[in-house]
Amino acid sequence: MSAGNSRTLTRLQARLRGSVGKAIEDFRMIGPGDRVMVCLSGGKDSYTLLDILLSLKRSAPVDFELLAVNLDQKQPGFPEHVLPQYLTSLGVPFHIIEQNTYSVVKRVIPEGRTLCGLCSRLRRGALYRFAAENGITKIALGHHRDDIVETLFLNLFFGGRLKAMAPKLLSEDGRHIVIRPLAYVAERDIERYARGRRFPIIPCKLCGSQDNMQRVAVKKMLAAWEHDHPGRTESIFSALRHVELGHLADTRHFDFAALEEQRLRTGAAPGSSARIAAMTLEEEDRLVEAAAATP
Ligand code: SF4
Numbered sequence: 491m492s493a494g495n496s497r498t499l500t501r502l503q504a505r506l507r508g509s510v511g512k513a514i515e516d517f518r519m520i521g522p523g524d525r526v527m528v529c530l531s532g533g534k535d536s537y538t539l540l541d542i543l544l545s546l547k548r549s550a551p552v553d554f555e556l557l558a559v560n561l562d563q564k565q566p567g568f569p570e571h572v573l574p575q576y577l578t579s580l581g582v583p584f585h586i587i588e589q590n591t592y593s594v595v596k597r598v599i600p601e602g603r604t605l606c607g608l609c610s611r612l613r614r615g616a617l618y619r620f621a622a623e624n625g626i627t628k629i630a631l632g633h634h635r636d637d638i639v640e641t642l643f644l645n646l647f648f649g650g651r652l653k654a655m656a657p658k659l660l661s662e663d664g665r666h667i668v669i670r671p672l673a674y675v676a677e678r679d680i681e682r683y684a685r686g687r688r689f690p691i692i693p694c695k696l697c698g699s700q701d702n703m704q705r706v707a708v709k710k711m712l713a714a715w716e717h718d719h720p721g722r723t724e725s726i727f728s729a730l731r732h733v734e735l736g737h738l739a740d741t742r743h744f745d746f747a748a749l750e751e752q753r754l755r756t757g758a759a760p761g762s763s764a765r766i767a768a769m770t771l772e773e774e775d776r777l778v779e780a781a782a783a784t785p
Pocket of ligand 1: 605607609610694697698
């Protein structure tokens, strides 16, 4: 999208507002009096998240607060001035947490191994701590629909679990509610929006970590599917919202043993379905005869 094409950008913004508003409503993400911490990394997703939430806040029927928070992990070359400058220009309340997780990760993880696992855990810890100390009621993250679908396949292929990334969840310690208001938004729309809005993107590879190869492979697989069968990612995401537990095989989530009891409760005796089918055929015969007799 060319930045000058303001009509296209306005339409795209309206669509993003619609999708984010729907996710907020469907999952009861934000309510009156909520103090929402928007986690900003300086990437396209979190800028878009903040931008759309600010826009929705202006017209929302409920009153809630937004606080933009960035964790400065002290990566070499991190342009410290970019986010404060941008957020000040917007007039948004914000806070920068400074914590040198970079040196911890570099010290602990052997050279050549991916840093992201430990780095994400340390980041989550710092953000949760800040939330607990500052009366935050919701922690908003910038994951979008494609992140959710990728995570589904990563868990499926490498973890043996049918599990994705929830649009809303309670943290493991039970103290925080995490929300993902971009859950219905496609990554390509975020890319177009971020370009159109000219967000001051901060490069994400300052830490020097290698890409997670499994995620890259899944991303490529989904992109190829989408190319050959447009709409497939949307269809997969839709499946996550229409789960048929009785057609899977997890005894923890579906009581297969109770099916006999259920059948008894319906009052049908074994074999009755065959009788129903037979009756239906007789009825059908009678209908055919009646129709043939009609002049
Ligand atoms: S890419 Fe770098 S900053 Fe991001 S999670 Fe991995 S190690 Fe941390």
